[in-house]
Structures are given as structure tokens and as C-alpha cells.
């Protein structure tokens with residue numbers, strides 16, 4: 001099997017702060033990590049390779065330091081890594097990101113399955129997986145909690161719904177986005193980490209890809225971020241005093257005043 005895993009490098013969210021003046025992320029000195037939900041995509045790709053044989057290719061679009069994310073994927077067991085990095089790709093919204101990844105995948109060549117994380121911890125849109133599948137003209141199944149089987153020309157997949165599972169079959173090649181219920185990501189071995197340091201990360205810029213140049217980066221983006229701001233602090237709660245009856249009466253009055261009941 002040839003499996004492509006898409007990963008994005010994101011700021012470590014536990015540390016991210018938004019500058020109240022400019023509304024931009026304060027990135028200085030903040031560690032960048034593989035998008036946590038993409039670790040499940042990497043793990044699933046490697047498990048499929050271990051079961052069926054084949055190759056796992058990690059793909060990322062981002063600034064030059066996103067190479068570190070790809071090295072982590074190699075250390076975990078991916079076989080090849082491609083980084084799409086060029087000033088022309090900067091400022092891409094999900095539309096342009098999907099297009100760029102699709103152009104790179106067309107160049108990478110044949111594949112059976114593309115695995116994406118469910119969503120990222122910074123952009124948080126969950127649009128890139130489905131957008132990429134549309135660009136490639138292949139089916140996609142989002143929110144996959146289990147790969148039941150990938151045999152011949154079909155993938156059989158479980159999607160968790162309220163209190164049960166939906167079983168879905170999709171013809172290969174297809175794209176899936178995976179939930180964190182799908183597996184428990186492994187840690188890289190020391191030996192593999194050392195090997196990954198020496199493995200090649202292929203870097204492609206805009207001149208390496210075919211396609212309409214006007215569809216990359218900010219120019220190819222149909223949307224613009226107007227403003228980013230943290231939610232206003234929540235006002236403190238109010239403690240009701242008195243006995244249970246008077247507390248209940250006060251609560252009902254306050255809910256009525258707010259037209260909540």
C-alpha cells in the first residue's frame with residue numbers, strides 16, 4: 001500500500017497567547033509541535049504499513065522549520081517526507097492549502113489512501129481533509145474511529161455516532177480523517193530518531209509544482225482573517241443565598257428576566 005499522511009506543524013497550544021494590541025499569535029520562543037491530532041494519522045499509516053506492507057509518505061506545507069515535524073514523522077516510521085515551503089504558499093487559507101497539497105500529491109504519484117488528522121489545534125477548521133479530497137477528485141470519509149479492513153479496492157471504516165458506529169465502505173484511493181479513538185500513537189525509538197536525522201526531507205517550492213500559480217498562498221485564498229481576538233473574560237458567577245425555596249424562586253426570576261425560560 002502507498003499511504004500519504006498529511007501533517008501540520010502548530011504552536012504548542014498550551015503556551016499560545018494572542019497579542020491584545022495586534023490580535024496576532026505571539027509565536028516568539030513558542031515551541032512548534034506536530035499537530036496533536038495528526039499523531040493519530042501518522043500512527044494509523046504506520047500500522048497499515050506494518051499489516052499490509054508498503055510505504056508511508058509524510059507531507060506538510062509550512063515554513064522551513066516544519067521540517068522538524070516531518071523528521072518526527074520519519075522517526076516514528078514514515079518512509080519518505082515532503083515539505084512544501086515557499087513564500088508563495090504563505091497566507092494560504094484552507095482552500096489554497098488544499099489546492100497546494102493536492103498539486104504535491106499529484107506529483108508524488110500513485111497512492112491508495114490519504115490519512116489526515118481530524119483538525120488542527122490552531123486553524124481548527126477541519127476543512128483541509130475534505131478540501132484535499134475534492135481537489136483530487138477522490139471520495140473522503142471524515143471522523144473515522146476505526147479502520148476495519150483495507151483489502152483489494154475498498155476500505156471498510158467505522159465512524160462513531162452518538163451511541164453506536166456507522167460502517168462505511170469507500171473505494172480506494174480515498175481520503176480519511178481520523179479521530180483520537182483510532183489508536184494510541186507510539187513513541188519513536190532512539191535508534192529510529194537517529195536514523196531520521198539523516199533521512200532526506202524533499203523540499204518543494206512553487207516552481208516544483210504544476211497548477212495555476214494564482215491559486216497558491218494568499219492570492220489563491222478566498223477568505224481573509226480580519227481580526228483575531230481572545231474571548232472576553234467570563235463574568236464571575238453569582239451565589240444565591242437563603243433557603244432552598246428562596247434560592248429556587250430567585251433563580252426562576254433571574255432566568256425569566258433573561259428570557260431563558
Ligand SMILES: Cc1cc2nc3c(=O)[nH]c(=O)nc-3n(C[C@H](O)[C@H](O)[C@H](O)COP(=O)(O)OP(=O)(O)OC[C@H]3O[C@@H](n4cnc5c(N)ncnc54)[C@H](O)[C@@H]3O)c2cc1C
Pocket residue numbers: 006007008035037038041059060061062090091092093094095097101115116117118119120122123124125126127128129218223224225
Ligand atoms: C478564513 C481563514 C483565513 C486564513 N488566513 C490565513 C493567513 O492569512 N495566513 C496564515 O498563515 N494562515 C491563515 N489561515 C490558516 C490556514 O488556513 C490554515 O493554517 C491552513 O489552511 C490549515 O487549516 P486548518 O489549520 O484549519 O487545518 P484543518 O482543516 O483543521 O486540518 C485538518 C487536517 O488537514 C491536514 N493539514 C492541514 N494543514 C496542513 C498543512 N499545512 N500541511 C499538511 N497537512 C495539513 C492535517 O492532517 C490536519 O489534521 C486562515 C484560515 C482561515 C479559516
